[in-house]
Amino acid sequence: MREALAALTVRGRAFVAAGVTAVVCAIVLGQPALTRVGVLVLALPVVTAAVLARSRYRLALVRTVAPQVVSAGQSARVNLTLTNEGRTPSGVLLLEDQVPYVLGSRPRFVLEGIAHGWRRHASYQVRSDVRGRFELGPMTVRVADPFGLVELGRSFRTTATLTVTPRTVALPSIPLGGGWTGAGDNRPRAFATGSAEDVAVREYRRGDDLRRVHWRSSARTGELMVRREEQPWQSRATLFIDNRASAHRGHGVASSLEAAVSAAASVAVHLTRRGFAVRLVTAAGEDVGAAWHQREAGVGAGPLLEALAVLQPVTSPRLDGSWLGEHGHGGLTVAVLGAVEALDVPVLRRMRHHAGSGLAVALDVDAWVDVDGTPGGAVPVLAQQGWRATTLLPGDRLDSAWQELGSAVGRSSRPRGAEVAR
Numbered sequence: 001m002r003e004a005l006a007a008l009t010v011r012g013r014a015f016v017a018a019g020v021t022a023v024v025c026a027i028v029l030g031q032p033a034l035t036r037v038g039v040l041v042l043a044l045p046v047v048t049a050a051v052l053a054r055s056r057y058r059l060a061l062v063r064t065v066a067p068q069v070v071s072a073g074q075s076a077r078v079n080l081t082l083t084n085e086g087r088t089p090s091g092v093l094l095l096e097d098q099v100p101y102v103l104g105s106r107p108r109f110v111l112e113g114i115a116h117g118w119r120r121h122a123s124y125q126v127r128s129d130v131r132g133r134f135e136l137g138p139m140t141v142r143v144a145d146p147f148g149l150v151e152l153g154r155s156f157r158t159t160a161t162l163t164v165t166p167r168t169v170a171l172p173s174i175p176l177g178g179g180w181t182g183a184g185d186n187r188p189r190a191f192a193t194g195s196a197e198d199v200a201v202r203e204y205r206r207g208d209d210l211r212r213v214h215w216r217s218s219a220r221t222g223e224l225m226v227r228r229e230e231q232p233w234q235s236r237a238t239l240f241i242d243n244r245a246s247a248h249r250g251h252g253v254a255s256s257l258e259a260a261v262s263a264a265a266s267v268a269v270h271l272t273r274r275g276f277a278v279r280l281v282t283a284a285g286e287d288v289g290a291a292w293h294q295r296e297a298g299v300g301a302g303p304l305l306e307a308l309a310v311l312q313p314v315t316s317p318r319l320d321g322s323w324l325g326e327h328g329h330g331g332l333t334v335a336v337l338g339a340v341e342a343l344d345v346p347v348l349r350r351m352r353h354h355a356g357s358g359l360a361v362a363l364d365v366d367a368w369v370d371v372d373g374t375p376g377g378a379v380p381v382l383a384q385q386g387w388r389a390t391t392l393l394p395g396d397r398l399d400s401a402w403q404e405l406g407s408a409v410g411r412s413s414r415p416r417g418a419e420v421a422r
Contacts, residue, residue: 001086001410003404005046005049006148007049007052007150007151007152007153008045008049008149009148009150009151009380010164011047011147011148011149012045012048012049012148012149012150012398015041015042015044015045015149016042016045018038018041018045019038019039019041019042019043020038020039020042020252021038022034022035022037022041023035023038023039023042024028024038025038025122028036030336036122038143039364040161040249042254043240044147044149045149045155046184047080047357048145048147048149048150049149050144050151051145051151052152052254053142053152057084057086057088057090057143057154058084058085058086059082059083059084059086059154059177060083060084060085061080061081061083061139061156061158062080062083063078063080063081063136063137063159063160064078064160064293065077065078065136065142065160065161065162066095067162068077068132068162068163069162069163069165069302069305069306070162070163070164070165070200071165071167071168071391072128072129072130072131072164072165072166072167073083073127073163073167074127075125075127076125076126076127076162077123077124077205078097078107078124078125078136079121079122079123079213080095080097080109080121080122080123080139081093081113081120081121082119082120082121082122082141082256083117083118083120084114084115084116084117084118084119085117086116087116088116088281089113089114089115089116089269090109090113090114090143090152091143091144091145091146091160092112092113092145092146092148093109093110093111093112093113093114093120093141093142093143093144094108094109094110094141094143094144095107095108095109095110095111095139095140095141095142095153096108096109096139096142097120097136097137097139097140098135098136098137098138098139098140099126099136100127100134100135102128102130102132103128103134103136103162104126104127106167107124108139109122120325122154126162127148128162129253130164130253130257131153131163131164131165131166131308131309131310132163132215132309132310132312133161133163133164133262133306133309134161134162134163134164135159135160135161136159136160136161136162137153137156137159137160138154138156138157138158138159138167139155139156139158139344140153140154140156141153141155141156142154142353142390143305146383158160163216163306163309163310164309165305165306165308165309166261166264166265166277166305166308166309167250167262167265168262168265168266168269169266169307169397169398170266170270170399171266171269171398171399171402172275172399172402172404172406173266173406174188174402174403174406174407175406176237176346176359177216177355178269184339185340195336196331196360200227201214201217201225201226201227202225202226203224203225203226203228204223204224204225204226205355209226211227211319212226212227212324213227214227221353223263230346231390233275234307235274235275235276235295235331235332236276236277236278236331236332237271237277237278237279237283237331237332237334238278238279238281238282238331238333239264239267239268239271239278239279239304239333239334240282240321240333240334240336241260241261241264241280241281241282241283241308241311241335241336242260242279242282242311242316242318242335242337242338243257243260243261243282243283243284243311243312244283244313244314244315244316244334244415245257245313245314245315246315246317247283247338247339247340247365247369248260248313248336248338248339248363249339249365249366249368250365250368253281254368255368256338256363256368257313257338257369258271259363259392260336260337260338260363260396261308261311261415262398263336263361263363263398264280264308264336265301265304265305266398267361267402268280268301268304268305268308269301269305269334270402271332271334272300272301272302273300273301273316274303276331276332278301278304278413280304280307280308281323282314282318283314283316283320284314284316284320285320285323286323287320291375315316317343318343318344319344319347319349320347321346321347321350321351324351324354325349331355331356331357332356332358332359333351333352333354333355333357333358333359334358334360334361335348335351335358335359335360335361335387336360337361337362337363337378337382338362338363338364339365339366339378340362340366340378342384343354345385348381348382348385348387349385352385352386352387355410357388358386358387358388359387359388359389359405360378360379360382360387360388360389360390361389361390361392361393361398361401362378362379362382362389362390362391362392363392364391364392364393367393367394368394374381379391387409388405389405390402390404391409398409
């Protein structure tokens with residue numbers, strides 16, 4: 001009851017004030033008829049609050065987001081289904097969903113009363129130009145009486161997640177190299193040498209098909225051996241992005257880091273469509289959520305884009321090269337870099353040495369602060385380490401820069417600060 005009285009609206013408080021005033025005036029002026037009017041006006045909000053306080057509302061909310069993963073700039077629709085599972089019919093419902101500021105203003109709805117077992121549906125759209133993973137909810141519900149005198153607040157705990165991936169650009173096909181490791185541009189053929197006896201076998205495991213038993217190997221080893229299943233070859237590519245805070249300039253969506261993330265996302269989509277198995281490596285090491293086996297499962301670039309959606313800058317002053325190990329995979333490595341310091345050169349040299357082919361998109365991060373400055377970047381340093389590199393300025397088109405990487409077969413890189421074709 002105390003909660004209900006505290007939930008009186010402005011109209012309800014006005015009724016209380018009017019009723020008290022009428023009663024006081026009736027006593028002072030000696031008007032019994034006015035007393036009855038004052039008691040009636042005063043009793044209306046009090047009785048309404050008592051009825052709402054004793055009511056037991058059981059409301060169920062189902063929230064769905066379609067689609068749950070969108071690209072920056074695209075819209076998603078949030079569908080709400082509210083069900084009254086209690087026996088008491090509800091009054092007018094005032095709904096307000098909690099959404100992050102970047103997705104727009106908080107949606108508000110007014111629904112008519114819901115009887116037992118009835119449902120009400122509502123929906124709204126959200127849109128973000130900023131990548132990230134956002135929580136939608138919880139929903140707050142205010143139940144009002146038909147007179148608008150009392151509003152009781154309730155809140156649901158459930159939320160839904162919306163993932164906004166970086167913007168991507170369709171990239172043209174260029175000679176990538178490194179395809180000898182699998183099923184990319186140059187799929188390995190059958191071995192030209194060897195005999196029929198050169199068969200890959202392994203020990204028999206429970207459940208193996210007996211038709212795969214290799215009897216000669218079994219007789220030679222004294223144990224039951226079976227032929228290995230033929231594994232499809234697949235090209236592999238490492239996508240490296242330098243997300244160090246010290247390697248980028250600018251703030252918000254106009255920063256060089258956001259341009260690097262968008263470039264990396266575009267490259268990830270392009271490589272997966274070309275049949276590459278791609279892993280994502282950041283300045284802090286390999287991203288476990290984008291390992292090789294997930295690419296081989298045929299899910300495309302979705303996990304990579306979701307990992308890039310939540311990528312945050314790190315404070316590490318140096319590049320982490322521990323993921324290289326003793327031996328590289330020998331495939332393609334595509335690096336999206338910011339500012340390159342002298343301490344980064346050894347790691348970049350090792351990355352190029354471990355890769356069969358190395359492509360680099362180097363952002364001239366100083367241009368993100370001083371657009372009228374002299375074009376620079378890390379292309380000359382990368383060219384000395386054997387990278388095929390190109391510079392990306394704030395006004396450059398990524399697809400044109402990528403095309404120039406493909407035309408750089410006969411030269412190590414494009415000229416420093418060269419203008420990109422529009």
